[in-house]
Amino acid sequence: MINPHRVAELLSNLVSERLSLHDHDTADSTRDEEVAKHLYDHVESILESTHYSFETEHTIDFNDNSNTKQFEVEKINNDDEQFEEASMKVDEDQQHNLFHQFSIPYMKKAVDFYDAVNAKTGKKQHSWKSFQHRFQMVKNRKYIERFHKYLESGGTKQQKLDEIDQYTYEKFVKTRAEFLFVHDIHLKRWALQKAREINDNTFKASNNWVLQFKRRHALCSRKVTKLITQREVLDADTIDNSANNFISKIKNLLPHYRQSNVLNTDQSGLEIEMVGNRTLSFKGEKATFGKVRSVYNTSHSYTVQLIISLMGQPIGTCYLCLKEKNDYMSDNIKKNLFQASNVTVTCSKSGKLSSSLVEYGIQNVLEPTVGNEKVLLLLDSWGGQTDEQLYSKMKHLRLEIIPKKTTAMI
Incomplete structure (x- = not known):
């Protein structure tokens, strides 16, 4: 255990023995106080530490307006x-x-x-x-x-590679933010552009570099699931504002409704036979075929519509629209059709819901479920279901339409 008072006493003795008082100014100065304060800080730091060591090459430098600077x-x-x-x-x-x-x-x-x-x-x-x-x-x-x-x-070579990598990635992020198509050739072009800019004539943007670049940044080739126009890109800010305003509006309404009475419903189109659109096959073949039982059944086959509450629970029955080429179900089909108490069935020629079938679903699914309850219903902007007259019998229902192209953002 270190005794700070003993350390101070020994330091005072060393100064008295080795330094002559006549060689130094005896007047008080702020530098004396500054040095003393630094020495105290070091002693205090040693006392509070569990381990310490001394490095003889380290010195204490002071910045002031004295002649020390000029001497240095x-x-x-x-x-x-x-x-x-x-x-x-x-x-x-x-x-x-x-x-x-x-x-x-x-x-x-x-x-x-x-x-x-x-x-x-x-x-x-x-x-x-x-x-x-x-x-x-x-x-x-x-x-x-x-x-x-x-x-x-x-x-250095590595620093140049890092600059090329960063520049290429920033270009990629900016391009994809504008929803433009990007391929390997674009990565190579951006990388070579940056390499020439920083005078790196050895960089080649090889296929292996492109492969490693995509691995580093978790990039891969993906199928484009939706095509959009320049107008939609330019309207992005307007769409964002519409989504944010709608969310704020709904948040203000929520305290006035029970969670079980805040409802949302939407349609999902399904196929009887679902297949992928990719397969491994031979390089260079002129046409790639895929076998299914019925091409007719791979298109839109039937529609399912559920009502979900804010609590995440399904409300009422499932509304199912089957696909019938005659636009109606024959007596034979009705006779052999499986009957489920939690499913309301209808049909159409296309398997999709029309305005009249939406009205049928409201009367046979939504109205019996809601009754006279105070309900907040959120719907997307599809025109076949946004007419407020369709919901006129439900006196305590409030209808709110989600702005166009914001459904995925809500």
Whole structure:
């Protein structure tokens, strides 16, 4: 355990024994207080630590307006001459690996500080000790030489590759934000453009580089599931505002309704036979075929519509619209059709809901479920279901239409 009072006493004895009082100014000064404060801080830090060590190369520097600065400037050249050449002997492999830790901005900042010249004296403004105090990662003057070399050439090879990678990725993100198509050739073009800009004539944008680039950024080839026009891209802000305004409006209405009475319903078109549109096959074949039981059954076959509450629970029966070529179900079909208590069945020639079938669903599914309850119903903007007259019998129902093209955002 360290006794701070004993340390202070020993320090006082050392000062008395080794330093002559006549060689120093006896008047009080703020620098005396500053030095004492720094020494106290070090002692306090040692007392609070569980482990400590001393490094003899470390010094305490002070910035003030005294003559110390002028003396330091005059001593810079002497300090440089006394630099030990032995300290420059660093393992080249180790030094090469260390340079990967330095960014180009860091190198530039270090070089500018090292090369700074005092305008009055024409000599270097900072000593090597001052430089190391500020840039502690730079252990050797050979680093400065390397920094100059790398900055002149635009950086190390790895740094150039990183710049190319970052530029290419930023171009990709910007292009996809505009919903434009991107292929491997575009990645190569952007990468080569940046390589020429930073004077890297060795970069080739090979297929392997493209593969590794896509792996690094989790990119892959995807099927485009929806095509949009430039007008829709330009209207993106308007769509976002519409979605945000609608959400704010609904949030203000929610406290006036029970969660079980906040409802949403939508239609889902399904196929009797569902198949994918991709398959592995042979390169170069002129046509790729896929076998199904019925091509007719791979198009829209039937429609399902459910009512879901804000609690995530289905409300009422499932509304099912089957596909019948005669636009009605014969007595034989009705006779053999499975009857389920939680399903309301109808049909159409296309298997899709028409305005009249929407009205039938409201009368046979929604009205019996809602009754006289106070209900908030949210619907998308499909014209076949937005006519408020269809819901006139439900006196306590409030209808809110989700703005166009915002359904996926709500």
